[in-house]
Amino acid sequence: GDSVTQMEGPVTLSEEAFLTINCTYTATGYPSLFWYVQYPGEGLQLLLKATKADDKGSNKGFEATYRKETTSFHLEKGSVQVSDSAVYFCAVVGGSYIPTFGRGTSLIVHP
Amino acid sequence: GAVVSQHPSWVICKSGTSVKIECRSLDFQATTMFWYRQFPKQSLMLMATSNEGSKATYEQGVEKDKFLINHASLTLSTLTVTSAHPEDSSFYICSARGVAGAPSTDTQYFGPGTRLTVL
Numbered sequence A: 001g002d003s004v005t006q007m008e009g010p011v012t013l014s015e016e017a018f019l020t021i022n023c024t025y026t027a028t029g030y031p032s033l034f035w036y037v038q039y040p041g042e043g044l045q046l047l048l049k050a051t052k053a054d055d056k057g058s059n060k061g062f063e064a065t066y067r068k069e070t071t072s073f074h075l076e077k078g079s080v081q082v083s084d085s086a087v088y089f090c091a092v093v094g095g096s097y098i099p100t101f102g103r104g105t106s107l108i109v110h111p
Numbered sequence B: 001g002a003v004v005s006q007h008p009s010w011v012i013c014k015s016g017t018s019v020k021i022e023c024r025s026l027d028f029q030a031t032t033m034f035w036y037r038q039f040p041k042q043s044l045m046l047m048a049t050s051n052e053g054s055k056a057t058y059e060q061g062v063e064k065d066k067f068l069i070n071h072a073s074l075t076l077s078t079l080t081v082t083s084a085h086p087e088d089s090s091f092y093i094c095s096a097r098g099v100a101g102a103p104s105t106d107t108q109y110f111g112p113g114t115r116l117t118v119l
Helices: none
Strands: A003-006 A011-014 A019-021 A023-026 A032-038 A044-050 A056-059 A062-065 A075-077 A086-093 A099-101 A105-110 B004-007 B010-013 B019-025 B030-038 B044-051 B067-073 B076-081 B090-098 B108-110 B114-118
Touching: A003 A086, A003 A099, A011 A019, A019 A105, A023 A086, A032 A062, A044 A062, A044 B108, B004 B090, B010 B019, B019 B030, B019 B090, B019 B114, B030 B067, B030 B076, B044 B067, B076 B090
Parallel strands: A011 A105, B010 B114
Antiparallel strands: A003 A023, A019 A075, A032 A044, A032 A086, A044 A056, A056 A062, A062 A075, A086 A099, A086 A105, B004 B019, B019 B076, B030 B044, B030 B090, B067 B076, B090 B108, B090 B114
16 A cells, blocks of 8 residues: 655744755555645645656745656645644555555744 | 535533544545555655545544444534443544645645643
8 A cells, every 4th residue: 555754853043044854655557746835733724736757846935856767745844934844745646546544743943 | 725624623421422523624625535644753644535426434453333424515524423432532633634725635724723632
């Protein structure tokens, strides 16, 4: 089956620092890739997605590029804010349309 | 667009009672809805997949008689935790996937979650 591996957290950064959260996946065919964000006590919100190789998803300053050759979809942001503190989930959706989630990476941003 | 609501947002109940959680897609039709369970500081565990008008498909290890799922319409799915016990306390999250032409069929849109506490 499909699988997703995310870097373990928590990731602790100072405000305005550069963020990278690594995500690699295994899946058959041509899956779609997603990043979701979960703020404390809330459900998941779609942050960005990419549906084919070399696509770049972007939203709210976050970016991730679908790299088929390395089966990766790393999340990046150039300058994080305290309000970005949350848990980030990488997910892959293959032919079954049922997503497989990574374990989540907690991000803590200090002022 | 693509808003999913859950009700209630939190519930406290006594051991042995049943609790029903509703999941609604507010501005699109959802052919498929998913129910997840999330433990503190952990990832989501898929419990079951429900398609409108048919029986839910439960993941291995999930008791279908304990977690009753009904997907009666294209905008509503319900999860009933029957004879709840303290070990059922958790954060339950639903998600919905739309029909073609609505929000893309490969994207899931999540509800805000329901915190269940069983005393």
